[in-house]
Amino acid sequence: MGNQTKVIILAGGMGTRLAEETITLPKPMVRIGQHPIIWHIMKIYESYGFDEFVVALGYKAESIKDFFLHFADLASDLTIDLAAGTVARRRCQQEAWKIHLIDTGLETLTGGRVRRLAPLIGRQTFMLTYGDGVSDVRLDRLLAYHRDHGKLATVTAVPAVARFGNVIFDGEQVVRFAEKRSSDEAWINGGFMVMEPDIFQYLNKDDDVLEVDLLERLTNDGQLAAYRHEGFWQCMDTLRDKQLLEKLWSAGAPPWKNW
Numbered sequence: 001m002g003n004q005t006k007v008i009i010l011a012g013g014m015g016t017r018l019a020e021e022t023i024t025l026p027k028p029m030v031r032i033g034q035h036p037i038i039w040h041i042m043k044i045y046e047s048y049g050f051d052e053f054v055v056a057l058g059y060k061a062e063s064i065k066d067f068f069l070h071f072a073d074l075a076s077d078l079t080i081d082l083a084a085g086t087v088a089r090r091r092c093q094q095e096a097w098k099i100h101l102i103d104t105g106l107e108t109l110t111g112g113r114v115r116r117l118a119p120l121i122g123r124q125t126f127m128l129t130y131g132d133g134v135s136d137v138r139l140d141r142l143l144a145y146h147r148d149h150g151k152l153a154t155v156t157a158v159p160a161v162a163r164f165g166n167v168i169f170d171g172e173q174v175v176r177f178a179e180k181r182s183s184d185e186a187w188i189n190g191g192f193m194v195m196e197p198d199i200f201q202y203l204n205k206d207d208d209v210l211e212v213d214l215l216e217r218l219t220n221d222g223q224l225a226a227y228r229h230e231g232f233w234q235c236m237d238t239l240r241d242k243q244l245l246e247k248l249w250s251a252g253a254p255p256w257k258n259w
Contacts, residue, residue: 003049005143006121010210011038011131012058012104012113026060028131029067030242033249036067037236040134040256042097047259048139050127054100054120056113061103068099111208118200129191133235134245134256137192142227146194149225153199153218157226158190158233187226189215190233232256 011028028038042053057064067074076089100120104113114128125146127139137156146154189211202214218224232255236242248254 003051005050005125005127006052006054007042007045007050007127007129008054008056008114008117008121009038009041009129009131010056010110010113011064012056012061012106012108013110013131025063026058026131027236029060029063030132030236032134032236032242032245037134037245038064038131041129041131042095043259044134044256045127045139046095046097050139051096052098052100054102054117054126055131056104056117057101058104058106058108058113061101065101068101071095105206108206109208110210111203111213112206114210114214115200115203115206115208118197121197121200123197125194125196128193128195130235132237133191133233134254135190135192135229135233136231136255136258137190137227137229137233139192142192143194145227146225151218151225152223153195153215154193154225154227155215156190156192156229156233157187158229160186160188187228190229190235192229 009028011026013027028041029036031037032040038055045051045053055064072089072094073087075094077091079088079090080086081088102117102120104116108116125143127143135156135158142154142156199214199218202217204213208214215224234241234245234256236245245254249257
């Protein structure tokens with residue numbers, strides 16, 4: 001195994017109707033190219049040596065379990081001998097990951113899901129992110145920043161982008177159209193968090209919300225720091241987001257791909 005720091009991926013929320021496939025799939029299983037977005041997230045972490053994952057399951061947990069149970073077969077060429085009842089993998093492209101797939105409850109909220117994973121985390125620093133966003137954040141620098149400031153948690157803060165872009169005119173002609181930040185001072189939580197095990201004392205029940213019952217309380221206690229990232233970051237909340245990620249992937253050099 002590589003870096004011993006475990007990575008929690010929150011994959012238990014209900015899927016958003018981004019496309020027909022999300023009616024039956026949780027959002028982390030929506031595909032960008034040939035792979036679900038959770039695979040892209042794990043590849044980002046693996047590129048920095050993080051290869052042990054704890055996936056918090058809930059909605060449609062069976063679809064994520066099924067994907068990883070059959071991952072080796074799906075990534076390989078197969079020779080199937082029906083008479084002998086054997087299957088031989090050829091040109092296997094197996095990932096060197098250790099994955100804990102933990103059903104944290106269908107109705108459990110984000111903070112409660114993290115709380116349920118405490119026994120697997122133990123007393124070690126751990127990473128935590130959402131199952132629907134990718135970024136080119138330097139995870140080695142993020143971890144070093146977290147260890148340097150000594151607080152219980154660090155979130156990766158990314159610039160907030162307004163829903164509607166700026167349209168600049170010259171007479172009747174549009175001369176520039178671009179998305180804009182909500183303001184120069186507006187930042188949002190982009191996931192890609194680092195936490196110490198003492199954060200579990202802030203979480204008490206299944207209906208705890210990560211952002212309220214953990215992050216807000218840590219802020220009030222002066223125990224939350226932010227790592228500002230002005231590079232690429234994109235979540236997948238809407239069909240437009242999915243189409244953007246698909247377009248970037250199809251172009252051959254998606255900004256989050258560093259493997």
